[in-house]
Amino acid sequence: QVQLQESGPGLVKPSQTLSLTCTVSGGSISSAGYYWSWIRQHPGKGLEWIGYIYYSGSTYYNSSLKSRVTISVDTSKNQFSLKLSSVSAADTAVYYCARQHRGTSAFDYWGQGTLVTVSS
Amino acid sequence: QSVLTQPPSASGTPGQRVTISCSGSSPNIGSNSVNWYQQLPGTAPKLLIYSSNQRSSGVPDRFSGSKSGTSASLAISGLQSEDEADYYCAVWDDSLNGPVVFGGGTKLTVL
Numbered sequence: 001q002v003q004l005q006e007s008g009p010g011l012v013k014p015s016q017t018l019s020l021t022c023t024v025s026g027g028s029i030s031s032a033g034y035y036w037s038w039i040r041q042h043p044g045k046g047l048e049w050i051g052y053i054y055y056s057g058s059t060y061y062n063s064s065l066k067s068r069v070t071i072s073v074d075t076s077k078n079q080f081s082l083k084l085s086s087v088s089a090a091d092t093a094v095y096y097c098a099r100q101h102r103g104t105s106a107f108d109y110w111g112q113g114t115l116v117t118v119s120s
Numbered sequence: 121q122s123v124l125t126q127p128p129s130a131s132g133t134p135g136q137r138v139t140i141s142c143s144g145s146s147p148n149i150g151s152n153s154v155n156w157y158q159q160l161p162g163t164a165p166k167l168l169i170y171s172s173n174q175r176s177s178g179v180p181d182r183f184s185g186s187k188s189g190t191s192a193s194l195a196i197s198g199l200q201s202e203d204e205a206d207y208y209c210a211v212w213d214d215s216l217n218g219p220v221v222f223g224g225g226t227k228l229t230v231l
Contacts, residue, residue, distance in 0.1 A: 046208065047222040047225070104152070107157075
């Protein structure tokens with residue numbers, strides 16, 4: 001059974017960089033056929049896809065966040081990470097990592113989510 | 121403003137059948153399969169229906185999905201109190217909106 005777990009600071013100051021890591025267990029992040037994604041949910045709102053990475057390192061980002069987002073992968077640790085720069089209160093959200101079937105919008109395994117608050 | 125349009129709310133009484141719609145366009149629903157997610161309060165979303173009409177493992181057959189043209193629907197028959205949740209559609213989008221877009225979500229209330 002694949003499991004994902006987000007980790008990182010729950011509080012980030014405005015203008016700083018939000019950094020989260022997702023640790024994958026029960027399966028290899030190097031498995032062909034899957035992307036590894038970040039998705040966020042603003043309080044009381046819907047889901048917003050942030051971006052994904054393939055184990056090879058290729059990435060694709062939501063155009064609305066592209067200038068501020070970097071997703072990286074560490075296959076040796078079975079982890080992938082999210083960096084979101086120049087954050088503001090509008091980036092306060094629950095951040096989820098998830099496994100995505102390649103070429104689809106099917107996210108079959110999700111982390112439990114982590115709330116990141118942007119505040120001074 | 122979501123690329124995929126869902127009604128913000130839906131409701132039904134126990135035992136009833138309810139449907140939730142998801143309206144899109146040619147580059148998304150018109151070209152790709154739709155996935156549906158159920159999000160219970162305080163939990164991560166769960167993949168409910170994939171490839172427009174396939175139930176994920178363990179999902180009761182009360183849940184079904186369909187797609188026609190640029191629209192998709194999730195139907196829940198024999199409504200139960202535990203079905204009260206938020207439901208989201210998602211699709212791969214071949215346009216500049218993509219590649220992954222979610223609907224705005226529908227809050228289902230079991231009366």
